[in-house]
Each structure stands twice: as structure tokens, then as C-alpha cells.
Amino acid sequence: MSYPPPQRNTTSSLAIVSLVFGVLAWVMLPFVGALVAVICGHLARGEIRRAPVDQRLEGDGMAVAGLVLGYVQLTLSVLLVVFVIVMLVFGFGFAHWH
Numbered sequence: 385m386s387y388p389p390p391q392r393n394t395t396s397s398l399a400i401v402s403l404v405f406g407v408l409a410w411v412m413l414p415f416v417g418a419l420v421a422v423i424c425g426h427l428a429r430g431e432i433r434r435a436p437v438d439q440r441l442e443g444d445g446m447a448v449a450g451l452v453l454g455y456v457q458l459t460l461s462v463l464l465v466v467f468v469i470v471m472l473v474f475g476f477g478f479a480h481w482h
Contacts, residue, residue, distance in 0.1 A: 398428035399443030402450025421454030
């Protein structure tokens with residue numbers, strides 16, 4: 385009686401990169417790390433969905449975590465830039481008018 389070889393589940397490298405850069409976005413690389421996390425997260429999820437059934441690819445949770453960390457960091461970065469611009473335009477502008 386022969387048995388099929390056991391399936392070896394592998395983890396998507398892009399999912400790992402997404403999670404690592406998602407964490408780095410909060411620690412060292414705020415904007416660049418978030419961009420890498422989001423791009424790699426989307427690529428990893430697509431790669432995982434397209435993987436053949438006999439060659440199971442794992443890491444969707446890591447990709448989602450990287451996406452969440454990246455998108456939240458990008459949102460906060462954009463809000464900070466908008467806040468700084470508003471403060472430069474309105475905050476300092478009123479001081480010169482009086």
C-alpha cells in the first residue's frame with residue numbers, strides 16, 4: 385500500500401516581509417515601512433489565493449497583520465502632514481495679521 389507524500393505547507397515570504405515591515409513602520413521606518421508592508425501584504429494575499437491546492441501556501445494572517453499595521457501607520461502619517469500644513473497656514477498666519 386502506498387501513501388501519498390505528506391504535504392509540506394510553506395509560508396509566503398511576502399507575508400513575512402509584510403509583517404516585519406508593518407512592525408518596523410511603528411519602530412524605525414514610519415512611512416517607507418508602511419508602504420512596503422501594504423504592497424507586500426497585498427502581493428502575499430494574492431499569491432496565497434492563487435497557490436495550487438496540492439502546494440498549500442500559508443501566511444494570510446501575517447499578510448493581514450502587515451496590511452493593518454501599514455494602513456494605520458499611513459493614515460496617521462497623512463493626518464500628521466495635514467495637521468502640520470494646517471498649523472503652518474492658519475496657526476502662524478494669524479500671528480502676522482495682528
